[in-house]
Amino acid sequence: MNDTTTTPRWRRLLDGGHSWGSLEVSPTRYGVTRYRLVVFPPGISADDRARLRIWRAWPTWGMATFLVLEILLVPAVGPVAALWISSIVFLGGGLAMMLTTAAYRGGVRTMIVIRRAGVHDPQAAERFVEFYVLAHELIEADRAFGAGETQPVGHELAVWRAYDRMAVRAPVATRR
Structure with missing residues (x-):
């Protein structure tokens, strides 16, 4: 179970809300909403995740x-x-x-979905469903791990599954 009472505040700030990466939803102008899911390479240490967050910022x-x-x-x-x-x-x-961050920076996987209100786009809708499923699985894995319902291995397995699925869905030009 995660014990946030003994972790320094600066460390919690650097490690972010999710150990696997980040999830952002950004409503913009004219009914456009941007969704971004970032998943760090599974198995890296908390220090490596903090370095990646510092690099990305x-x-x-x-x-x-x-x-x-x-x-x-x-x-x-x-x-x-x-x-x-x-x-x-x-x-x-x-x-x-x-x-x-050179050793693991290239392994970061990012999925971005842009939805426009009032526009019927089957590809964007399909991509959003995949985005939603991945984000939900990762957040649920965090919740279960935080509640003590699963062990660290189970949490890591859920992150690996999402990470691997993101590689399958990525266009050929962006795979590494």
Whole structure:
């Protein structure tokens, strides 16, 4: 059973809500809704998952770091030196995360479905059903594991099944 009371908050933040990856639903303009399911390679450690999450968020945290350094360094060292230092930290941080996640970064599987209200698209409907089934299975596996109804092996097996099914559904051009 997951014991979140002994895990530091920063660690829970980095590990996200799901150990297998993430699920996002983004309603946008004009009745378009974007669904995104990300599944990390099963069997990687919690540290590897945290590194993957940091890598995937690099554009956001990297730019925030860049801007904060610019604000702090311009008065201290001048605009040109501040730009160089901020740029090196920004690019260096991204490069460091890219190198530390190189072994398993290519194994991340992503499924994106876009639905438009009022538009009949049989392919999108079929893809959404597959998306829904995979997401439901993964969330149910998390719930059962958190409730102590299943062992870590059973949870990992459910993640492997979803991971493998995502590979079968992926277009040939995006398989790795």
